[in-house]
Amino acid sequence: MKLDSCRPSADYQFPLVTGCPASCQYCYLQSNPNIKPFARVYANVEEILQNNEKYINQNKPKITSFELASTSDPLSVEHLTGSVKKAIEFLQIKNMDD
Ligand code: SF4
Numbered sequence: 220m221k222l223d224s225c226r227p228s229a230d231y232q233f234p235l236v237t238g239c240p241a242s243c244q245y246c247y248l249q250s251n252p253n254i255k256p257f258a259r260v261y262a263n264v265e266e267i268l269q270n271n272e273k274y275i276n277q278n279k280p281k282i283t284s285f286e287l288a289s290t291s292d293p294l295s296v297e298h299l300t301g302s303v304k305k306a307i308e309f310l311q312i313k314n315m316d317d
Pocket of ligand 1: 241291
């Protein structure tokens with residue numbers, strides 16, 4: 220639950236998924252030895268997002284940005300999980316809360 224920096228694209232990165240079911244040969248994901256030839260979906264999305272909220276609150280009043288596709292392609296399974304939509308809505312609301 221300790222988030223890694225993701226400069227310069229975002230303040231932090233976090234995964235909702237690992238890997239990508241497409242496994243395109245030219246993709247940088249294939250060069251990572253830790254990436255398996257299948258996608259793993261995290262079911263504890265609420266827990267992941269609540270952890271991210273701590274980082275948002277620590278950085279206030281600055282807006283905290285997150286990258287969620289640096290080591291996976293969560294959009295490839297979004298039609299099954301809905302987790303990207305859930306994450307965007309949650310993080311946007313928490314960044315705007317006073
Ligand atoms: S992230 Fe994109 S390019 Fe990479 S394997 Fe998945 S679909 Fe292919």
